Amino acid sequence: MIPFAKRLTVLETERLRLQPLIEADAADIFPLMGDPEVMAFLDMPQTDEPDLVAELVRAQVAAMGQGKAVYWTIRTLDGADFVGCCELADIDRWHKRAEIGFMLGRGSWGSGYGHEAMQAVVAYAAAGGLRRLIATIHLGNRRSETILEKLGFKEEGLLRGHVLREGERRDCQVFGLLL
Incomplete structure (x- = not known):
């Protein structure tokens, strides 16, 4: 298996370009993380602190450099409009597994x-x-659940009280896909 850190490539689809995350992308990600509807089913609430978003992006870029994850921004091919971001994280080469995640701006829903x-x-x-x-998605996140099911993921279980957000424990669903 080729280490992912050495394969940080741009991915293209019919309409999209997924580009490896760089620190400057924090400026595009900040508005998404400031939107309460976008952040409703994520592990942290919306934020109005650009420095916090910049620090999160720096940490993600560092994880990519260590081969622990790959993070991409999602942009349209036609106008290079920012759509959102996605990830392949917690890469475990021994067991040949990883976790995926994604966040899209409301205009792309x-x-x-x-x-x-x-x-x-x-x-x-x-x-x-x-x-x-x-x-892993928060219970009730139908948009993400629908995407995962279309990709062939199967629900594997419920993690009760898995996330602590704003003093409240939230349940999460786990979906899995064998490749």
């Missing part, structure tokens, strides 16, 4: 961009030798 981008990520993971992917 219902466009099929999430499914299209994640098809490319799943294909990238398989080509890199991974044989199992998981996704």
